[in-house]
Amino acid sequence: MSEALTPHDVAALAAACEARSPQEILAAALARAGRIAISFSGAEDVVLVDMAKAIRDDVTVFALDTGRLHPETYRFLDVVQNRYGLDLEVLSPDAAAVEQLVRAKGLFSFYEDGHTECCGIRKVAPLGRRLATLDAWITGQRRDQSPTRAAVPVVEEDATFSTAERRLLKWNPLARWTSAEVWSYIRERGVPFNPLHERGFVSIGCEPCTRPVLPGQHEREGRWWWEDATKKECGLHAGNLARRTS
Secondary structure, three states: OOOOOOHHHHHHHHHHHOOOOHHHHHHHHHHHOOOEEEEOOOHHHHHHHHHHHHHOOOOOEEEEOOOOEOHHHHHHHHHHHHHHOOOOEEEOOOHHHHHHHHHHHOOOOHHHHOOHHHHHHHHHHHHHHHHOOOOEEEOOOOOOOOHHHOOOOOEEEOOOOOOOOOOOEEEOOOOOOOHHHHHHHHHHHOOOOOHHHHHOOOOOOEHHHEOOOOOOOOHHHHEOOOOOHHHOOOOOOHHHHHHHHO
């Protein structure tokens, strides 16, 4: 079990880690937390897995299977699992909740009333169940990914999934890295990546809600493109966004 930290402690930890390299931040995270896991979905997360496996072999990694991912993404999960010898935990949504949503609203209701409800069932709920068993988790969030993430700290208390009885830490080792630095690492080290990236997809989520971006567009403009740019979060990180902007 990791030590109990006050908000002041977390802020001090973030300040102490701010200038460190992603590898140093990862090493600090893995050393401090008792039950910690990496959330894997995109290019940044594979970079984190690659870095973490160089620090220690027994890294816990999980991925969210919403049931609506691209075929390329499902195959990519297997590639990463085999490359790094992972016992990859693939988390699925509650089948009854998905069935109820589809019966009531159909398969594409998010085009009409927003993505929050669908993401809540397919992503946020299964993630919440897994995070309830952890002391901390590690994400691939970067400050240059979107306007909503411009102030992401390298470590923070997770405002979405913490409770009054249990503070959950969220580590963001790549917060200060740019997209160019991520892809430089991938190319130099031969890290596997989703083939959709070579077709103009930058930020990759569910198939109905992701499309390639055009030159000059922000990388997350391909996500939920019918919604306002300030709403391009699925709920996994929205609690911390609300805290930072309040």
